[in-house]
Amino acid sequence: MSEDDIFQTTKFVIQALDALKNEYEKILENLVQSAKILSSNKIEEKINLLRNSMNMIDLGIDEAHVMIQLDNYLQNVDGEKHKLRIQVKRLSQENTWLRNELGSTQKKLHESEQINACHSIEIENLKFLKDIQRYNNDNSTSQENHEHDLINDLFSSDDTDDEKDNQPNHSKNNIGSNDDLSMVKSQSTNNSTKDYEIPARLNTLHNLVLQYTSQGRYEVAVALCRQALDDLEKTLGHQHPDVATMLNILALVYRDQSEFKKAISLLYETLSIREDTLGSDHPAVAATLNNLAVLYSIQKCFSFSILITSIRIFYYF
Numbered sequence: 001m002s003e004d005d006i007f008q009t010t011k012f013v014i015q016a017l018d019a020l021k022n023e024y025e026k027i028l029e030n031l032v033q034s035a036k037i038l039s040s041n042k043i044e045e046k047i048n049l050l051r052n053s054m055n056m057i058d059l060g061i062d063e064a065h066v067m068i069q070l071d072n073y074l075q076n077v078d079g080e081k082h083k084l085r086i087q088v089k090r091l092s093q094e095n096t097w098l099r100n101e102l103g104s105t106q107k108k109l110h111e112s113e114q115i116n117a118c119h120s121i122e123i124e125n126l127k128f129l130k131d132i133q134r135y136n137n138d139n140s141t142s143q144e145n146h147e148h149d150l151i152n153d154l155f156s157s158d159d160t161d162d163e164k165d166n167q168p169n170h171s172k173n174n175i176g177s178n179d180d181l182s183m184v185k186s187q188s189t190n191n192s193t194k195d196y197e198i199p200a201r202l203n204t205l206h207n208l209v210l211q212y213t214s215q216g217r218y219e220v221a222v223a224l225c226r227q228a229l230d231d232l233e234k235t236l237g238h239q240h241p242d243v244a245t246m247l248n249i250l251a252l253v254y255r256d257q258s259e260f261k262k263a264i265s266l267l268y269e270t271l272s273i274r275e276d277t278l279g280s281d282h283p284a285v286a287a288t289l290n291n292l293a294v295l296y297s298i299q300k301c302f303s304f305s306i307l308i309t310s311i312r313i314f315y316y317f
Contacts, residue, residue, distance in 0.1 A: 010064050010067050010068055010071075011064075011068070013060070013064055014061055014064045014065070014068075017057050017060050017061045017064070018061065020057055021054055021057045021058070021061070024050050024053055024054050024057065025054065027050055028047060028050045028051065028054070031046055031047050031050065032047065128208075128224065128227075131208055132201065132204050132205070132208065198242075198245060199242060202242060202245055202246065202249075205224070205225075205228055205246075205249070206249050208224065209221045209224060209225060209249055209252070209253060210252075212224065213252070213253055213256050218253060218256065218257050221253045222250070222253055222254075225246065225249055225250040225253060226250070228246055229243065229246045229247065229250065232246055238273070239273055239276055239277060240273070240277065241273070241274065241277050241278060241284075243273060244269075244270045244273040244274045244277070244284075245270075247266045247267075247269055247270045247273070248266070248267070248270050248288070248291075250266055251263040251266040251267050251270070251291070254266065255295070260295055260298065260299055263295060264292065264295050264296075267288055267291050267292050267295065268292070270288050271285065271288045271289065271292070274288060
């Protein structure tokens with residue numbers, strides 16, 4: 001039996017009980033009037049029975065009303081549950097939509113960050129190119145007069161009295177030599193002449209790095225050197241004199257930061273490239289050995305310093 005059938009049956013029962021109650025009331029009323037005229041124990045007994053029956057009928061009617069109210073309450077609860085289910089479904093759909101929107105927004109944010117990073121790199125490159133162009137413009141008027149002059153030492157040097165006697169300078173701050181950034185000529189082992197001239201862009205880059213290091217902006221100087229080194233290796237290959245010059249410039253920056261181990265490692269790499277490309281008797285090789293000797297002397301590794309200095313003297317003579 002369904003809930004609707006129970007509900008309808010309960011209503012019919014209530015109506016029947018109401019009708020029965022009315023009949024009992026009429027009978028009880030007649031018996032009461034008869035009892036006034038004729039006093040009899042049987043009549044009193046019938047009256048009590050009728051009253052008990054009426055009480056039972058009232059109880060049944062009350063219970064039927066309670067059942068109807070309970071059914072109405074259950075129907076209301078079912079209605080609320082249905083509304084809540086609809087609301088939960090709607091919230092689930094909204095949650096799914098919000099998750100999709102969040103994923104899309106995060107993807108757009110990631111793409112925007114990548115674009116921003118690319119733009120930042122482009123801005124830095126443009127600034128670098130602008131600085132190079134400015135330096136090239138400043139040096140263009142005097143470039144013809146200084147085409148064959150020696151370029152400043154890659155590593156800053158101190159003025160000493162030995163310069164008057166044209167002796168090599170081995171002070172702690174003089175890690176480079178003038179041969180590192182000048183046109184050098186030498187005889188190779190097979191007596192073939194090799195000319196090597198430092199490109200103007202490396203001279204400009206060297207001046208720019210010196211400016212950054214003088215301002216204490218070592219991270220910018222290192223990043224600039226690394227980027228230029230990567231470009232040179234991609235275009236010229238690792239075994240090229242320009243790459244060796246760039247490594248020497250980078251060693252300058254590490255030297256100024258007192259990171260001598262990194263500077264020494266770069267100088268050994270520079271030495272290897274110059275020996276392979278320019279020949280072991282090239283002045284730039286001797287200059288690199290001089291740089292290593294000074295670095296070892298700064299670190300109080302005098303045995304290495306003496307050995308490298310001896311090798312340098314051997315190359316010169």
